[in-house]
Amino acid sequence: MNLDMITIRRIVTHVEDIHHEFGPPAGTPLRRGAIAAVLTNPFAGRYVDEIVPMMDALQPVGIDMAQRLRAAMDVPVERIESYGKGAIVGAAGELEHGALWHVPGGYAMRELLGWKGDRNAYAQGKASAAPTGQPGNALAIVPSTKKVGGPGTALDVPLTHINAAYVRSHFDAMEVRVPGAPAADEIVFILVMSTGARVHARVGGLKAADIAQWNGLR
Amino acid sequence: MAAKIRKLIVEVDETRIEAGKTIAPPTRKALAMAVIENPYAGRYSDNLDELIAIGEELGGLLGDRCVQALGIAPGAAQSYGKAAIVGEAGELEHAAAILHPKLGAPLRKAVEKGAALVPSAKKRGGLGTAIDVPLGHKDAAFVRSHFDAMEARVSDAPRANEIVVAVVVTDSGRPLPRIGGLQASEIKGEDGLR
Numbered sequence: 001m002n003l004d005m006i007t008i009r010r011i012v013t014h015v016e017d018i019h020h021e022f023g024p025p026a027g028t029p030l031r032r033g034a035i036a037a038v039l040t041n042p043f044a045g046r047y048v049d050e051i052v053p054m055m056d057a058l059q060p061v062g063i064d065m066a067q068r069l070r071a072a073m074d075v076p077v078e079r080i081e082s083y084g085k086g087a088i089v090g091a092a093g094e095l096e097h098g099a100l101w102h103v104p105g106g107y108a109m110r111e112l113l114g115w116k117g118d119r120n121a122y123a124q125g126k127a128s129a130a131p132t133g134q135p136g137n138a139l140a141i142v143p144s145t146k147k148v149g150g151p152g153t154a155l156d157v158p159l160t161h162i163n164a165a166y167v168r169s170h171f172d173a174m175e176v177r178v179p180g181a182p183a184a185d186e187i188v189f190i191l192v193m194s195t196g197a198r199v200h201a202r203v204g205g206l207k208a209a210d211i212a213q214w215n216g217l218r
Numbered sequence: 219m220a221a222k223i224r225k226l227i228v229e230v231d232e233t234r235i236e237a238g239k240t241i242a243p244p245t246r247k248a249l250a251m252a253v254i255e256n257p258y259a260g261r262y263s264d265n266l267d268e269l270i271a272i273g274e275e276l277g278g279l280l281g282d283r284c285v286q287a288l289g290i291a292p293g294a295a296q297s298y299g300k301a302a303i304v305g306e307a308g309e310l311e312h313a314a315a316i317l318h319p320k321l322g323a324p325l326r327k328a329v330e331k332g333a334a335l336v337p338s339a340k341k342r343g344g345l346g347t348a349i350d351v352p353l354g355h356k357d358a359a360f361v362r363s364h365f366d367a368m369e370a371r372v373s374d375a376p377r378a379n380e381i382v383v384a385v386v387v388t389d390s391g392r393p394l395p396r397i398g399g400l401q402a403s404e405i406k407g408e409d410g411l412r
Contacts, residue, residue: 010233010235015229017225
């Protein structure tokens with residue numbers, strides 16, 4: 001693991017309680033949280049073919065960020081119902097650098113929430129964790145967005161249910177941005193989690209209570 | 219009348235490296251924002267007492283949230299600031315009613331002491347409008363290392379009939395202060411200035 005690749009300049013956490021959106025106030029407000037870490041991009045300014053070593057180096061960063069986000073949200077892991085991730089790459093980098101976040105960011109959150117699969121198999125592109133057909137936590141893919149942008153660029157990070165990607169009430173997104181970052185030679189890596197459905201969810205579709213296949217989808 | 223809060227948001231911004239230099243311990247700024255209904259939206263009212271009362275309520279609530287997010291004892295807070303963004307059906311004076319008459323006292327209680335003026339900014343704006351919340355040392359306004367600002371913004375607020383109220387509390391000054399002036403270690407902290 002090449003830890004020289006990891007230089008964190010700044011960490012920003014954001015937690016919000018949504019009481020209502022001009023409808024009936026929620027008994028328990030929806031809590032959504034985001035964490036953004038601003039890292040130096042070791043590949044800035046040139047084309048580097050072998051960038052995968054940074055994916056390994058990012059693993060402890062992902063674990064630390066997932067734990068910090070959960071702590072900032074101040075709720076037990078059992079209350080986390082949806083998640084998402086994203087990356088904003090500074091101007092001297094390429095979009096592919098943002099893609100390094102898929103494994104270390106996604107699996108850090110999934111493991112925190114009780115997922116039991118094999119992260120290394122995923123990292124190698126061999127999805128060993130076949131659908132279990134059993135209730136479990138964090139079975140669903142972690143949705144993501146990424147872009148190249150300047151300081152203060154906003155990224156809409158998607159959120160979906162942690163156990164079944166088709167749960168309609170939990171389709172959501174959170175706008176995340178860090179004033180002043182990313183500089184040209186930086187990347188902002190982002191994780192988001194929330195405690196539930198949109199505050200006035202009412203457009204039907206699969207409900208969280210009706211998840212039955214436990215395959216990460218339905 | 220209590221504030222009708224639609225959203226409550228808390229952010230912490232931690233700087234570990236600035237200009238390539240490690241900042242140990244990191245500088246940290248906490249921002250708490252409430253998105254509230256503007257009781258005077260769409261009409262002119264001479265009396266703004268409801269907003270003055272809301273300011274008092276939010277000074278304590280948002281100040282406490284900042285201190286809590288930093289995980290510090292109230293007395294460890296170093297600088298502060300406040301701001302409001304009024305939706306388009308309101309007027310600038312509504313921000314003034316929240317910020318100036320009564321917000322300060324409970325905020326000072328939340329950060330223990332606070333002899334200095336709480337620097338402020340206000341504007342009218344639409345959804346996602348950003349405001350730079352000015353920051354100054356809480357006990358001596360002339361401490362140069364603590365002049366700073368933090369950008370505050372809510373992506374879906376203020377709606378026309380809403381106001382975004384923001385309070386920032388820090389446990390530190392700028393990451394690499396080196397332009398002289400009054401130092402935090404030199405202050406008396408009695409007159410709020412030096």
